[in-house]
Every structure is written in C-alpha cells, then in structure tokens.
Amino acid sequence: MPLTPFETFNGREPHPLFPGVGLKAVAGDQVFLGHVTYAPGTTVARHSHEHTEQVMLILDGSVTMTIGDATRELRAGDVCVVNRGVEHELHSTDGVTFVEALGPVPLDHIPDRERDLVLGDLAGSLHVER
Incomplete structure (x- = not known):
C-alpha cells in the first residue's frame, strides 16, 4: 500500500491493457480512475463489465462508441456512461485520450x-476481479 494518498501519472509509462490501449491507474476502496490512450486504429471489441459501471470523459482525439444499440462519435469534452452489464465497443481511427472511472474497482485494471x-x-473488500 502506498504510504501517501498522493500520486502522479507524470513520467509513468502506460500499462498495455490491450493491443493499442495504454492505461495509467489509481484506485481506492470504491472508485477506480484511469487515464487511457488508444493508438490510431485501435478497436476494443464488443464486451460488457459484469460488475462495474464505467464513466468516460474524452480529453483529446475521438472515438466511435457503441453502447447497447446506440452509436456516437465522441470528442474532447464529451462524456458517456456504460451501466453494469451493458455491451459496448469502441474504435478510434486517429487515436483518443480519455479519463475513465469504474466502480466498484475492477482489479484486472490495476x-x-x-x-x-x-x-x-x-481494505479493498468491495473490489471485483472483472
């Protein structure tokens, strides 16, 4: 466990979560916060999070996001919510950077x-594996 509640993402190399996807993460007992980058041409296939809800804020670039049956191109300043268990997929032609919050904390993203x-x-008792 860190000795302090303060941390920085500055200078930290992103963790390769999936091909073309880089992640810098921090979490407490109840909330996960990630700084995510997609390389140009990255696609994350249709999937759902059985236990977690996901909220995203696009910082730079763009991503085509499908949540359920709805599809939208998201750009800097746009936000979206993916409720627990809802299938979604993403594709970024030119690359994208966003911040995501997930709750409860999915340990596979740490x-x-x-x-x-x-x-x-x-003590992490609310964390989930996926």
Missing part, C-alpha cells in the same frame, strides 16, 4: 497493486 491502490477502512 497494473501494480502495490503502487496503484490506496486502501482505506474497507
């Missing part, structure tokens, strides 16, 4: 559990 988790009185 690159380094010693560095990236700041646990409180719940």
Whole structure:
C-alpha cells in the first residue's frame, strides 16, 4: 500500500491493457480512475463489465462508441456512461485520450497493486476481479 494518498501519472509509462490501449491507474476502496490512450486504429471489441459501471470523459482525439444499440462519435469534452452489464465497443481511427472511472474497482485494471491502490477502512473488500 502506498504510504501517501498522493500520486502522479507524470513520467509513468502506460500499462498495455490491450493491443493499442495504454492505461495509467489509481484506485481506492470504491472508485477506480484511469487515464487511457488508444493508438490510431485501435478497436476494443464488443464486451460488457459484469460488475462495474464505467464513466468516460474524452480529453483529446475521438472515438466511435457503441453502447447497447446506440452509436456516437465522441470528442474532447464529451462524456458517456456504460451501466453494469451493458455491451459496448469502441474504435478510434486517429487515436483518443480519455479519463475513465469504474466502480466498484475492477482489479484486472490495476497494473501494480502495490503502487496503484490506496486502501482505506474497507481494505479493498468491495473490489471485483472483472
């Protein structure tokens, strides 16, 4: 566990979560926050998160996002919510950078559990594997 609740993503190399997807992550007992980059041409196939809800804020670039049956091109400043269990897919032709929050914390999105988790009185008891 980190000795401090403060951290920086500056200078940290992104963790390769999937091909073309880089992730910098931090989480507490109840919330995950990730800084995500997609290389140009990246596609993340249709999937769902059984236990977690996902909220995204696009910072730079663009991504075509399909949530359920609805598709939209998202650009800087756009946000979306993917409720738990809802199928979604993403494709970025030119690359995209966004911030995502997931809750409860999915441990498969934590690159380094010693560095990236700041646990409180719940000691990670609400975390899920996927």
